[in-house]
Amino acid sequence: MRVLFIAFYFPPYSVSTPVTRAVELIKNLSELGIEPYVLSQEGFVFGKKDYTFENDIKNIPVFRVKMPSVKRKYGDKSFLQSIMRNLFWPDGATLFIKRALPIALRVTKEHSIDFVFTFSPPFSSLFLTYLIHKRTGIPYAIDMQDPWKEDLYNLYQNRFQRRLTYYYEKRILRTARFITAINMPMVTAYRSEYNLKNVYFLPFGYRNEDIERIKPPQKGGKLRFLYAGTLGGNYKNADYLLAALDLFFSKHYGAKVEFYFVGNKTPQIERRLSEFPDDEVISIPYVEKKDIPELVNRAHVLLLLSSGGRHSHLVSTSKVYELLNMKRPLAAFLEEGWLYDLVKRHTPFLTRWDDTVGMAEIFEKLYSLWREDKLDKYLLGPEKEYSYPYLAEKLFELIKKHS
Numbered sequence: 001m002r003v004l005f006i007a008f009y010f011p012p013y014s015v016s017t018p019v020t021r022a023v024e025l026i027k028n029l030s031e032l033g034i035e036p037y038v039l040s041q042e043g044f045v046f047g048k049k050d051y052t053f054e055n056d057i058k059n060i061p062v063f064r065v066k067m068p069s070v071k072r073k074y075g076d077k078s079f080l081q082s083i084m085r086n087l088f089w090p091d092g093a094t095l096f097i098k099r100a101l102p103i104a105l106r107v108t109k110e111h112s113i114d115f116v117f118t119f120s121p122p123f124s125s126l127f128l129t130y131l132i133h134k135r136t137g138i139p140y141a142i143d144m145q146d147p148w149k150e151d152l153y154n155l156y157q158n159r160f161q162r163r164l165t166y167y168y169e170k171r172i173l174r175t176a177r178f179i180t181a182i183n184m185p186m187v188t189a190y191r192s193e194y195n196l197k198n199v200y201f202l203p204f205g206y207r208n209e210d211i212e213r214i215k216p217p218q219k220g221g222k223l224r225f226l227y228a229g230t231l232g233g234n235y236k237n238a239d240y241l242l243a244a245l246d247l248f249f250s251k252h253y254g255a256k257v258e259f260y261f262v263g264n265k266t267p268q269i270e271r272r273l274s275e276f277p278d279d280e281v282i283s284i285p286y287v288e289k290k291d292i293p294e295l296v297n298r299a300h301v302l303l304l305l306s307s308g309g310r311h312s313h314l315v316s317t318s319k320v321y322e323l324l325n326m327k328r329p330l331a332a333f334l335e336e337g338w339l340y341d342l343v344k345r346h347t348p349f350l351t352r353w354d355d356t357v358g359m360a361e362i363f364e365k366l367y368s369l370w371r372e373d374k375l376d377k378y379l380l381g382p383e384k385e386y387s388y389p390y391l392a393e394k395l396f397e398l399i400k401k402h403s
Contacts, residue, residue, distance in 0.1 A: 001403065002035045002111055004104065004138075006118040006125050008093060010040035011057055012049040016229070016263075017318035018145060020289060021204055021388075022119050023053045026060060028392030034399070036060055037111055039104055041096055043067035046264075052289035063107055065100045067093075089161050090123035090148075090168075097128045104132050115177075115403045116140035123148050123165075130172045139403060142172070143202070144181045145318070147189070150311040153234055170194060177402035180395065183316040185338050200398060204321045205388040211381075213293035214327050217300050222256045223370040225331070225363075226299035228292060229319050232266030237307035237353065241333060242272055244359035249280060251360070257367055259303075262287055262295060296326055300375060301366055304332040306339060307353040313337045325381030331362050346380055 007022040026036050038057075042064040088094045107113065116138055118129040126148070129140050146152060149162075149169045156162045173179060173194055180202035181187045190199045231238050245259060261273060262284040273283045287295065296302070306317040312335045320339065323330050324346050331349040334340045344350055349366065351358035369375050384390050 001033070001114045001399070002037065003029070003115045003117055003399065004107060004111075004113045004132075005036055005038045006100075006104075006116065006129055007038055007040050008044075008096060008122050008125050009046075009119070010038060010062065011053040012051050013040070013042065013045055016050075016289065017204060017322075018119065018121075019050070019053070020207065021143075021145070021318075023056050024205065024207060024388035025392050025395055027056050028389050029396055029399075030060065032392065032396045034396065037107055037113065038062045039065070039100055039107065041065045041067045041093075041100075043069045044093075045069075048286055050288045063103055065096055065103060067095060067099075089156075089164055090127055091121070091155055093122040093124040096122070096124050097131070100128055101131055101135075104128065105135055108132065108136050108138055113138055115399060117399070118142045120144055120148075121146050126172050127168060130168070130175065133175065139177045140175075141178045141180070141399070141402065142176050144179060144186060144190075147186055147311065147314045150314060152310055152315065154310075178398055180398070182318075183314070183338060185314050189314065198402065200394075202391060202394060203316075203386065204318050205386045205391045206322045206325045206382065208387055208389065210289075210293050210322075211325060211327070211387075214296050217328065217375070217379075219300075219370070219373065222258050223301070223367055224299045225257070225259045225301045225303055225366075226262065226295060227260065227303040227305065228262045228295065229305075229317070230264045231261060231305070232269040235307055235309050235312060235315050235317070236305060237309075238269055238272075238305065240354045240356045241303075241305060241359060243356045244363065245276065245281065247356060247360040248363045249276075252364070252367065255367060257363070258282060260284060260295070260299065296328060299328065300370060301349075302326060302328045302330050304330060304334070304343070305353060306334045308335040315339075321386045323380075325383060325386055327379055327381060329366065329375055329378035330380055331359075331366065333359055347378065349378070 005026050009018045010022055030036050038060055044067045116129055118125050120126050133140050149165045178198040180200050182203055184201055187199050187201050190196050230236055259281045264286050273281055302323050304323050316339050330347045332343045333353040349362045
């Protein structure tokens with residue numbers, strides 16, 4: 001079976017975990033007998049280019065749509081952006097629809113494509129998929145990593161945009177052969193609101209090769225906490241977490257503890273981190289995916305943060321399934337709900353994202369366990385059901401069933 005995968009975020013144009021998801025599912029599906037073709041873009045870069053996956057995609061045909069060369073820094077906002085939001089729909093990738101459609105129609109014809117599978121966001125990819133289906137009749141499925149009409153990031157500034165979104169979400173979801181979603185609240189919402197039976201839970205996962213490179217933790221001279229991912233902005237509000245660091249160090253002056261924050265950060269968060277002494281808090285910019293296991297090897301405890309916000313019950317931070325399997329204890333600070341309950345089954349080091357005292361107490365508990373050489377009791381994973389080969393098998397069965 002020949003499948004056209006629409007993946008706006010594809011190597012080397014990085015958006016970290018969504019890129020990993022696309023590459024790993026497509027690569028493993030090809031090993032199961034799917035003949036993949038990928039439609040993506042070049043030009044738009046979130047953070048910086050990431051060349052981790054060059055070998056994974058070297059044998060996969062990738063068709064690129066030229067986009068404006070924009071290097072968007074995490075947390076960047078401007079007055080022009082707010083104006084542009086009123087003019088464009090479904091999102092800032094609208095140009096992708098216009099430029100990708102003729103390429104998609106050519107590829108589907110020349111390569112006799114049987115099925116289209118689309119990763120979303122951006123939501124422009126959903127509308128593009130719908131247009132391909134209307135022009136060709138080729139069935140499609142979609143992977144929803146963010147809810148659409150709930151407008152988590154305030155894309156839609158006027159009523160006309162919102163009405164378009166409500167109308168086309170309903171049409172696109174109902175026309176799809178099936179839908180995958182990264183968390184159960186989204187699955188439940190689509191099943192109930194649109195009376196759909198063909199919605200399936202397919203979480204983010206971990207790469208086997210990453211987990212294999214992670215070694216047992218070594219005690220060393222300091223307890224090292226590692227946070228890897230974006231920090232600041234919607235759903236990554238770190239104010240209470242950083243206040244917990246202040247509280248911990250005020251009570252444990254000179255403690256042999258280091259906190260590493262790796263990844264894209266808003267300017268406000270960068271300034272806040274710079275207020276800590278260099279031997280307590282270390283800020284590292286975005287690193288390529290392939291370098292994450294080495295950072296984990298130098299750490300003792302991993303940190304997970306997902307703060308409350310607009311429709312936060314539908315949000316699942318993409319890092320959770322990796323962190324639950326990385327052979328380290330996990331300290332998690334989350335909004336109460338489905339994700340909170342999931343993580344609670346794996347780690348006792350859990351509290352709300354805005355519980356400053358609770359977070360500081362967790363740091364104290366982990367520091368005590370580290371000094372007593374008792375952290376190994378809380379090492380996590382890996383669990384097969386969250387590996388990408390396993391998830392690709394589930395997706396393969398869905399494609400066979402619904403195509």
